[in-house]
Amino acid sequence: MWKSGLLSALAIIACTPCWSAEPMHRSRIGDHVESFTLDNCYGKSVSLDDFSKAKAIAIVFLGTECPLAKLYGPRLTAIQEQYADRGVQIIGINSNTQDSLTELAAYVHRHEIGFPMLKDPGNRVADALAAERTPEVFLIDHERVVRYHGRIDDQYGVGYSKERDAKPELTIALDALLAGKQIEQPETEAVGCHIGRVKQTVPTGNVTFTKDIAPILNDKCVNCHRKGEIAPFTLTSYEDVLGWEDTILEVIADNRMPPWYADPAHGKFANDARLSARQRQLISTWVDNGMPEGDPNDLPAAPQFAEGWQIQQPDQVITMRDKPFSVPAEGVLDYQRFVVDPQWQEDQYIVSSEARPDKRDVVHHILVYVIPPGKSRRDLRQTLAGYAPGSPPLQLEDGIAIEVKAGSKLLFEMHYTPNGTATEDLSCVGFRFAKKADVRKRLGGRLAANTKFEIPAGAANHTVKATYVARQDENLLSMSPHMHLRGKSFRYDVRFPDGREDTLLNVPNYDFNWQLKYILDEPLTLPKGTQIECTAVFDNSEYNLTNPDPSQPVRWGDQSFEEMMIGFMDTVPVKDEF
Known part of the structure; x- marks a missing residue:
């Protein structure tokens, strides 16, 4: 009946899984930086002594695949241009064992890096400075003494991107240093990927990549972490993993990867993405033992992914607009919406749909809604197709279909995540249709929504509720909580006509970056009159770092600086309709 959901994951920022921040082990302020000589990506030697006349030098550690390094590369170039006449020099250093000179050169060209980019074999300079992340800045004065250490600005944190203006901490430090003043905040927490260091541990033990780790990655990670997909680095081979092991351990320990936010105390879900306790232990043991590769004969077959349409050849393909949309190299883009007329002159019964991104490395999610005939706004209950990294297309069986009335239009809701390259x-969507005579049941999009709320300015725990009442006997297939940047938690509670109550889904730490569809392991029958109450909690305070403006009350609206409160659900009738 239900082969796959409309959408298994929505993500606003593809790269959030791979960066983090941690307290510094000790302050670097006042440290003296010894001279070093490294080759740039073209093999030419560059020495710190070459910049002896510089009044200030910002040494920045960068990686070619780290999403923040991609975003900050152009910003650093702009800072170099802005401060060059004032005697400032930026030097980029790549210490990652997993980044080759060829990849470093490609990074320089792709992001138009306007400062020296040097390769640090064996992470010698990174070790001397005790650098840990990419990007991470060491600002030194004319005497080569560290005066500022940390991040470039505070726009990005663990799993979020600030909607408010970023504090330009590096340039603030530069201005103070050049003016001979004390830097008010000389040290900040560096946010980014772990530097991929050369490991000193000799590989030992029976836990190997080929036998134990590759199957886990194939099952849980490779769908997104492969070439051409939106994840920031690939995990399809042993060589791919080397250098990323510290980052992998960190995001697993923090429960950020694989993305899954349902409280395990409530409900069983067919698409539960969590690693088991045994899988976590295997990965940890493997890294601790020096990451032995193992017997090549133990390596499982690589998972197969469709290169073309995952559904059968569509009966109709519709593009989101008549010309491409330009995605900038950086910045935060709000949702883009495009209305298309599919020219449906008669009612359509959709049994398969697939939203296909044109540029997978910047398309983070696609939703295709119906605008009913004669209406100007979308019907939130009718979502025809969805795409997010790793999500399957819609494929309905057993005579189930989505009914769309003649004359309807389509609304493409697109969310893009700039990756440093314009x-x-x-993108497009493909549909397969059935004849009405072959349809037994219609898939229904249900929702518990509240559009009349107002979240007070500064409120840290504002509760909003909404209730859905089943008007017929139906089977609940999935649930998808939806809020925007102030969303904090979301819960679905059911009350049956006979008085029984239960919690169907609890998301105690809602993440706008990863809005998941939770597909029930087994459909749940909702007798007529069953009530599903959704409870959402919002954080409109200054402590919510993604909050665009905590000084203002917030009401319902489409854009992310506004808010929504919707408990989406998919159901089918218990009895045949046709």
């Missing part, structure tokens, strides 16, 4: 996208 590009153009022209």
